[in-house]
Amino acid sequence: MRRAMGYINDLSGRRLSVLWAFVVKDLKQMFRFKTNIVNFVFAPMLTMFSFFLVYSSVFMQSGVDDLGFVQKQNYVVYLLTGFLAYSYFHMTWGKTKLKSEKMMQTLDGILLSPRSRLYILAGKGVKTFFEIIIVTLIFIAFMFFLTPSIIWINLFFGTVALMFIFIIFISFDFVISSIELSEEGIAAILVNYLPRAFLILGAVYFPIDIIPKWLWWLAYINPVYIGVNIFRSAFMEANIPLGIPISLLYIGALALLMPFFAIYVFDFVLKKWGVRGY
Amino acid sequence: MDVIIRADALTKGYKTKKGEWIKALDAVSLDIQKGEIFGLLGTNGAGKTTIVRILSTLIYPDGGQASVMGYNVKKHPKEIRKNIGVCLGNKMVYHKMTARDNLRFFGKIYDVRNLDNKIDELAEFFDIKDRIDDLVENYSMGMKTKLAVMRAFIHDPPIVFLDEPTFGLDPGTGYKLRQRIKEMRDKEGKTIILCTHHLLEAEELCDTIAVLRKGKTVAVDTAEGLKRKVDSSKDVCIQFTHEKDAAVMSELFDVSQRKEKIVIPLSNSHLLHVLLQKVHEGNMEIQDIRVNKPTLEEAFLKMTS
Ligand SMILES: Nc1ncnc2c1ncn2[C@@H]1O[C@H](COP(=O)(O)OP(=O)(O)OP(=O)(O)O)[C@@H](O)[C@H]1O
Ligand SMILES: [Mg+2]
Numbered sequence: 001m002r003r004a005m006g007y008i009n010d011l012s013g014r015r016l017s018v019l020w021a022f023v024v025k026d027l028k029q030m031f032r033f034k035t036n037i038v039n040f041v042f043a044p045m046l047t048m049f050s051f052f053l054v055y056s057s058v059f060m061q062s063g064v065d066d067l068g069f070v071q072k073q074n075y076v077v078y079l080l081t082g083f084l085a086y087s088y089f090h091m092t093w094g095k096t097k098l099k100s101e102k103m104m105q106t107l108d109g110i111l112l113s114p115r116s117r118l119y120i121l122a123g124k125g126v127k128t129f130f131e132i133i134i135v136t137l138i139f140i141a142f143m144f145f146l147t148p149s150i151i152w153i154n155l156f157f158g159t160v161a162l163m164f165i166f167i168i169f170i171s172f173d174f175v176i177s178s179i180e181l182s183e184e185g186i187a188a189i190l191v192n193y194l195p196r197a198f199l200i201l202g203a204v205y206f207p208i209d210i211i212p213k214w215l216w217w218l219a220y221i222n223p224v225y226i227g228v229n230i231f232r233s234a235f236m237e238a239n240i241p242l243g244i245p246i247s248l249l250y251i252g253a254l255a256l257l258m259p260f261f262a263i264y265v266f267d268f269v270l271k272k273w274g275v276r277g278y
Numbered sequence: 279m280d281v282i283i284r285a286d287a288l289t290k291g292y293k294t295k296k297g298e299w300i301k302a303l304d305a306v307s308l309d310i311q312k313g314e315i316f317g318l319l320g321t322n323g324a325g326k327t328t329i330v331r332i333l334s335t336l337i338y339p340d341g342g343q344a345s346v347m348g349y350n351v352k353k354h355p356k357e358i359r360k361n362i363g364v365c366l367g368n369k370m371v372y373h374k375m376t377a378r379d380n381l382r383f384f385g386k387i388y389d390v391r392n393l394d395n396k397i398d399e400l401a402e403f404f405d406i407k408d409r410i411d412d413l414v415e416n417y418s419m420g421m422k423t424k425l426a427v428m429r430a431f432i433h434d435p436p437i438v439f440l441d442e443p444t445f446g447l448d449p450g451t452g453y454k455l456r457q458r459i460k461e462m463r464d465k466e467g468k469t470i471i472l473c474t475h476h477l478l479e480a481e482e483l484c485d486t487i488a489v490l491r492k493g494k495t496v497a498v499d500t501a502e503g504l505k506r507k508v509d510s511s512k513d514v515c516i517q518f519t520h521e522k523d524a525a526v527m528s529e530l531f532d533v534s535q536r537k538e539k540i541v542i543p544l545s546n547s548h549l550l551h552v553l554l555q556k557v558h559e560g561n562m563e564i565q566d567i568r569v570n571k572p573t574l575e576e577a578f579l580k581m582t583s
Pocket of ligand 2: 326328441
């Protein structure tokens with residue numbers, strides 16, 4: 001707790017101007033590679049399209065109309081909302097890239113300044129947030145034409161929930177990217193399996209009914225599952241075991257804690273393990 | 279004078295691929311005075327950069343204590359960071375951004391006022407104004423070094439660490455930078471820690487020099503003091519107009535001869551006296567007389583071998 005307060009107290013001086021400097025720095029570097037946008041929109045689309053093929057053949061040809069929460073009349077909406085969460089993952093995962101800051105020792109340059117490490121995360125976060133907002137707005141506009149009955153209050157809560165998921169994702173990415181500074185092997189394993197576990201147990205592209213009942217609790221505590229379902233509830237019937245207010249509170253608390261945990265891991269790696277090659 | 283940086287028995291080890299420990303620093307102690315230029319000399323891998331990294335709070339020492347302006351490097355790194363500027367070679371800048379954007383970013387995170395003026399000033403000084411809006415990845419090696427030094431100067435810190443700042447700079451810029459470093463000491467009272475392999479530069483700039491070898495300090499002294507430490511006594515080199523005169527003299531006094539030159543040790547001043555008399559008597563012609571002083575290079579080579 002004291003450590004967390006320390007991180008906040010360090011955000012001294014002209015905070016917004018410093019934060020903005022970090023954001024601009026990351027944006028400037030990103031716009032050097034204009035093809036990024038292709039990657040974070042099309043890669044999730046391709047994955048979701050393969051699921052679309054599977055579902056459509058099931059519903060159209062087998063005569064089955066209902067697979068638990070996924071039904072013949074809503075599977076497109078189901079997949080599209082899942083797609084949004086999946087593209088969030090795509091936009092955040094691998095975005096904090098501390099390793100590339102290590103290569104040219106710009107990480108040293110930042111660490112030498114009397115600034116809280118929280119700025120590094122916040123800068124990368126705000127930059128990615130811009131991308132997320134663009135994709136989310138396009139998506140909502142699209143859904144507006146596709147679904148006649150949007151429950152607007154749920155859409156609002158759902159969007160808030162997705163923002164929380166985004167914060168959790170980017171913090172997680174920061175944790176792994178910190179570990180990568182010292183232990184590339186461990187980081188590589190985490191990078192490959194952790195997000196997939198999140199997404200699979202998040203019922204993003206298939207309903208929870210498919211996995212065994214004794215594993216459901218893993219989905220119920222998974223912020224992705226909770227967040228995506230709050231968002232879904234704006235467009236279709238969705239499973240929110242704890243109800244919207246408590247669920248929001250829960251993932252909100254996680255979103256608040258995760259950045260501090262991320263900075264804690266970052267500090268730990270720097271102090272205890274040391275950065276490889278420095 | 280006040281001690282502004284104190285290192286006490288610093289040690290730092292690294293594990294090699296084979297699993298052996300090498301001591302990058304082995305109980306290094308240093309006192310650096312406020313307002314001096316302190317030189318760190320040493321062979322490759324002697325530990326100069328490691329010292330700078332520890333003092334600038336980038337890495338922790340394994341053992342020993344260090345403080346900068348009275349703040350312990352482990353306990354109060356933030357206070358230290360406010361007061362130091364560091365240049366480690368030509369790194370620490372973003373290659374995918376322009377030099378101006380780099381300096382803007384680093385200036386902003388140090389809360390520098392009047393940043394754009396400051397950047398223009400530095401660009402003017404380092405003669406890089408026409409390329410300041412170009413991407414750093416398009417820069418030559420020396421230009422990157424310039425930018426790295428500008429980055430270290432941008433917030434005008436009272437303590438500056440410069441690790442090989444003139445490496446790759448053209449002679450003109452190197453000269454200007456040395457003048458600037460001296461000015462920073464003399465006019466602005468700044469403390470500068472300078473790692474260099476350039477011995478003339480060290481001799482010209484540094485008030486105190488520490489010579490390192492394999493993680494240990496071999497000597498800490500002024501340049502003059504270091505030269506005195508190695509007992510290469512002074513020689514006098516006498517160059518005759520005609521080689522045959524040199525041959526005669528070298529035989530007579532049993533000293534070494536190379537073509538028209540002979541070299542006699544200055545410690546034996548009587549010898550010189552007699553020799554000059556013989557020159558006079560023999561009507562020989564001397565073209566040049568030069569006293570060979572020991573150089574910092576000789577001192578360095580002797581201490582680090
Ligand atoms: N991150 C690291 N991992 C392993 N060994 C390291 C690391 N950093 C430094 N060393 C070792 O520590 C020793 C001191 O290195 P250091 O960089 O301080 O030398 P230096 O005096 O700056 O040399 P140079 O003149 O070549 O710059 C070297 O033997 C080096 O191999
Ligand atoms: Mg070095």
